[in-house]
Amino acid sequence: MKYELEKRGDVIYGLKIVAEPEELKKEVDLIAREIGKNAKVPGFRPGKAPVHIIKKYYQEEIRDALLRTFVPRKLAEVIEKEGLKLLTDPAVEDINLDLKNNTFEVSLVLEVKPEVNITKEDYTGIKVKKTTREIGDEDVEKVVEGLRNQLAQWKEVDREAKEGDLVEVEYETQVEGDEGVHRGSVSVVLGQKQLWPEVEKEVIGKKAGEEGEVEFTAGEDKEVYGEVAGKKVKVKFKVKAVKERELPEVNDEFAKKLGFESVEEMKKKIREDLEVAEKTREQEEIEDQIIEELLKKVEVPVPPSMLELEVRAQAENQLARLAQMGVNVQQLSPQAVIEMVRPTAEKTVKVKLLLEKVAELEGIEVSDEELEEEIQKLADNLFGGDYVKARQSLEERGLLPMIKEDIRRQKALDRLIELAEIEETQEEEKKE
Numbered sequence: 001m002k003y004e005l006e007k008r009g010d011v012i013y014g015l016k017i018v019a020e021p022e023e024l025k026k027e028v029d030l031i032a033r034e035i036g037k038n039a040k041v042p043g044f045r046p047g048k049a050p051v052h053i054i055k056k057y058y059q060e061e062i063r064d065a066l067l068r069t070f071v072p073r074k075l076a077e078v079i080e081k082e083g084l085k086l087l088t089d090p091a092v093e094d095i096n097l098d099l100k101n102n103t104f105e106v107s108l109v110l111e112v113k114p115e116v117n118i119t120k121e122d123y124t125g126i127k128v129k130k131t132t133r134e135i136g137d138e139d140v141e142k143v144v145e146g147l148r149n150q151l152a153q154w155k156e157v158d159r160e161a162k163e164g165d166l167v168e169v170e171y172e173t174q175v176e177g178d179e180g181v182h183r184g185s186v187s188v189v190l191g192q193k194q195l196w197p198e199v200e201k202e203v204i205g206k207k208a209g210e211e212g213e214v215e216f217t218a219g220e221d222k223e224v225y226g227e228v229a230g231k232k233v234k235v236k237f238k239v240k241a242v243k244e245r246e247l248p249e250v251n252d253e254f255a256k257k258l259g260f261e262s263v264e265e266m267k268k269k270i271r272e273d274l275e276v277a278e279k280t281r282e283q284e285e286i287e288d289q290i291i292e293e294l295l296k297k298v299e300v301p302v303p304p305s306m307l308e309l310e311v312r313a314q315a316e317n318q319l320a321r322l323a324q325m326g327v328n329v330q331q332l333s334p335q336a337v338i339e340m341v342r343p344t345a346e347k348t349v350k351v352k353l354l355l356e357k358v359a360e361l362e363g364i365e366v367s368d369e370e371l372e373e374e375i376q377k378l379a380d381n382l383f384g385g386d387y388v389k390a391r392q393s394l395e396e397r398g399l400l401p402m403i404k405e406d407i408r409r410q411k412a413l414d415r416l417i418e419l420a421e422i423e424e425t426q427e428e429e430k431k432e
Contacts, residue, residue, distance in 0.1 A: 004018075009301075066106075128420050135275050169186055173236075206239045315337045366408050
């Protein structure tokens with residue numbers, strides 16, 4: 001076999017494979033004999049046509065068989081010899097098969113994993129700052145206050161509505177250019193921008209049973225006014241009820257509603273969770289600084305296939321988050337979401353390739369024990385602690401190599417932190 005390898009870009013190569021005549025003849029004869037076992041050729045009994053006749057009648061089938069068997073074998077030889085790592089299946093650019101003259105040439109387009117030119121000197125001794133803060137009683141009390149608000153009850157009151165109150169309002173709206181009147185009712189918390197600002201201003205100060213009316217030209221901000229932006233609007237409303245938030249008392253009964261035996265136990269767990277979150281923040285702060293410094297130093301080519309996979313994954317995650325927030329994702333433009341996540345996806349791909357190169361340089365591998373530990377974490381989170389079920393699911397979906405590579409990249413990142421020069425400061429000092 002002869003071949004020509006042409007570099008067309010950081011991650012794209014052109015490869016031309018030219019078969020040796022003798023090797024090609026043997027390969028084609030084998031294929032023809034296999035086809036001939038079931039071939040139906042005029043003038044011959046089924047399976048009895050000679051090889052030269054099969055070659056004449058089944059040229060397309062022979063060409064396809066060469067692409068399935070001969071070409072992958074030769075491609076593997078080139079890949080091993082040149083030290084390339086394919087990211088996707090090669091694309092056939094051109095193919096020429098001449099069975100009369102016993103010649104075969106195929107041109108392929110290869111997308112390969114890029115070479116990241118980084119040395120140990122590039123990532124050793126990176127200077128980063130870590131800000132730390134102690135978790136205090138006030139932090140715990142903020143969480144407790146949030147929990148009180150979650151368990152709060154709305155109690156109807158006989159007074160004027162103010163910010164923070166829940167009001168039930170009946171309304172009818174007339175919009176410039178629209179026929180008819182839009183009627184409905186709504187329950188909103190005042191001060192949380194759930195009503196048009198002009199309407200909320202009129203509702204504040206009203207008691208249950210009182211009515212109001214407001215006319216205004218809506219602003220141009222579609223996030224605030226939606227479809228009525230820029231139009232004249234007239235709203236009549238009646239306040240049906242005013243309710244204030246009644247916060248529960250913080251006692252053992254309150255704690256038990258949240259799954260704790262006592263207030264003391266609840267606050268202890270809150271503090272522990274906050275301390276874990278603070279350690280995570282500190283870790284991420286260091287990681288982000290190291291990655292940013294490395295990306296400034298090192299040029300990392302982005303393979304199109306990796307980018308598109310990452311874009312798709314991040315777009316799906318973004319849509320899922322928006323849906324959880326109550327956004328009607330059906331009204332969003334898929335292309336707009338894709339373009340929104342593309343810059344972040346591109347950076348993610350660069351970081352992955354960078355960390356994989358660091359892992360290679362540092363000789364980092366993933367042990368079976370580390371893989372099993374990660375599977376158990378996934379089992380605990382998603383499969384009720386069932387390790388066997390979790391591993392079976394990952395194997396069936398072909399995700400184990402991905403999990404292993406994630407662990408390897410995290411170990412590489414941990415190694416970068418070990419090699420960094422970290423200056424630690426208290427948050428109070430940073431503010432001064």
